[in-house]
Amino acid sequence: MAFDYNSPAELFMPKRKSIRRRAAPRYRRFATAGEAIRFAVEEMPIRTLGAWMQVGDERFDSDEICRLYESSDYPFRRDAAP
Numbered sequence: 164m165a166f167d168y169n170s171p172a173e174l175f176m177p178k179r180k181s182i183r184r185r186a187a188p189r190y191r192r193f194a195t196a197g198e199a200i201r202f203a204v205e206e207m208p209i210r211t212l213g214a215w216m217q218v219g220d221e222r223f224d225s226d227e228i229c230r231l232y233e234s235s236d237y238p239f240r241r242d243a244a245p
């Protein structure tokens with residue numbers, strides 16, 4: 164089954180752990196999964212443990228997000244040095 168880069172996506176990024184309590188993850192919504200993937204790989208340190216993307220009922224960890232970015236089906240031009 165092919166991945167739909169045009170589906171809406173939600174990106175969750177972990178916050179730094181607080182000494183007193185566990186911090187909730189940061190959240191950002193994107194109109195398309197392609198935009199979320201581009202942001203995750205080119206704008207933030209995606210290899211941060213705990214980052215994930217939700218597209219419909221599917222959840223993708225940081226390694227899977229990177230694979231989608233590197234796929235020949237990725238709809239955007241890639242940054243020269245992600």
